[in-house]
Amino acid sequence: MTTPLFETLCVIGPGLIGSSVLRRLRERPGLVNRLVVADRDPAVLDRVRALDLGDEITADLAKAVADADCVMLCVPVGAIAPVAEAIMPHFKAGAILTDVGSTRRSVVDALTPHLRDDIAYIPAHPMAGTEHSGPDAGFASLFEDRWCLLTPDPHAPQTDIDRLAAFWREMGARIRIMDVDHHDTICAMVSHLPHLIAFTICGTADTLAEDMRAEVLDFAASGFRDFTRIAASDPTMWRDIFLNNSDALLSVLDRFSQDAAAMAKAIREGDEKTIVDTISRGRRIRRSLLENRQA
Ligand SMILES: NC(=O)c1ccc[n+]([C@@H]2O[C@H](COP(=O)([O-])OP(=O)(O)OC[C@H]3O[C@@H](n4cnc5c(N)ncnc54)[C@H](O)[C@@H]3O)[C@@H](O)[C@H]2O)c1
Numbered sequence: 001m002t003t004p005l006f007e008t009l010c011v012i013g014p015g016l017i018g019s020s021v022l023r024r025l026r027e028r029p030g031l032v033n034r035l036v037v038a039d040r041d042p043a044v045l046d047r048v049r050a051l052d053l054g055d056e057i058t059a060d061l062a063k064a065v066a067d068a069d070c071v072m073l074c075v076p077v078g079a080i081a082p083v084a085e086a087i088m089p090h091f092k093a094g095a096i097l098t099d100v101g102s103t104r105r106s107v108v109d110a111l112t113p114h115l116r117d118d119i120a121y122i123p124a125h126p127m128a129g130t131e132h133s134g135p136d137a138g139f140a141s142l143f144e145d146r147w148c149l150l151t152p153d154p155h156a157p158q159t160d161i162d163r164l165a166a167f168w169r170e171m172g173a174r175i176r177i178m179d180v181d182h183h184d185t186i187c188a189m190v191s192h193l194p195h196l197i198a199f200t201i202c203g204t205a206d207t208l209a210e211d212m213r214a215e216v217l218d219f220a221a222s223g224f225r226d227f228t229r230i231a232a233s234d235p236t237m238w239r240d241i242f243l244n245n246s247d248a249l250l251s252v253l254d255r256f257s258q259d260a261a262a263m264a265k266a267i268r269e270g271d272e273k274t275i276v277d278t279i280s281r282g283r284r285i286r287r288s289l290l291e292n293r294q295a
């Protein structure tokens, strides 16, 4: 019998990420004794009930957090600070507050003034997901071998950081602890810019003349098709990510635009070396992702 990492865990927002955590915990009883699940959407709670993902399922967020040793916010980035502020008075002393949000700085700045001294705030962002949303989209192996980036508040006790890291290891993830702004810069490059490009390229195809657009969809081979997977992601989630990580995203977009312009120049001038060097670099990056088990 394993000692539970948390007696009671409360997951608020059991969508893709939250329900994947809950499914993993259902597969590994003993890690957490009691699962409390809350959401503002009654239809989501009905699905959570039908899927048997919680021991207590409620729309009352204040009641949901009251007995929890750890409260995990799995709501869109723009909702994290307002939800945290609303539930803060109801926390049990000594509890951990964590969230899985994709961006950090603006959330930390908005939330910190409302943080109680007796609550440890330790955001933990799993670098894993899909283009699907909602409780039916989750699966227990989602975090297997993926990184989970912890950006603890400076006042969070080390024992709580260790406990949350152990929790994410049980989810299957590898742990890296990093600074808030570094997190946002890295994620702008590896996650937010690729999504921005995917949404934009689909928009470009969609605004082509009627006859050409039909052909794009008919003949979309894997190149365009690969972009459409991530372009199918949830609009609210990505609106919040872009608006909450605007500085880092715009800075990396600027860099990308310069590199795209350099590639355009090489093509215009028939500069074979630059073209081949750029393509070869892409192949090298793909190979190293495969070696790192991240692709
Ligand atoms: N989808 C991904 O690939 C991915 C990966 C890593 C991290 N994240 C982050 O995880 C979080 C959740 O993403 P998801 O894809 O699981 O979302 P989701 O849309 O599948 O689920 C979000 C849930 O939050 C609920 N919710 C929204 N606002 C609320 C509020 N004010 N109060 C209570 N409940 C509320 C919704 O009803 C929904 O059930 C986001 O912050 C996202 O940036 C997403």
Ligand SMILES: O=C(O)C(=O)C[C@]1(C(=O)O)C=C[C@@H](O)C=C1
Pocket (backbone or CB within 6 Å): 101, 102, 126, 127, 128, 129, 130, 131, 190, 191, 192, 230, 233
């Ligand atoms: O694989 C996908 O579909 C994802 O969008 C997952 C993805 C990513 O960009 O890698 C999306 C947002 C996150 O915060 C972390 C992971």
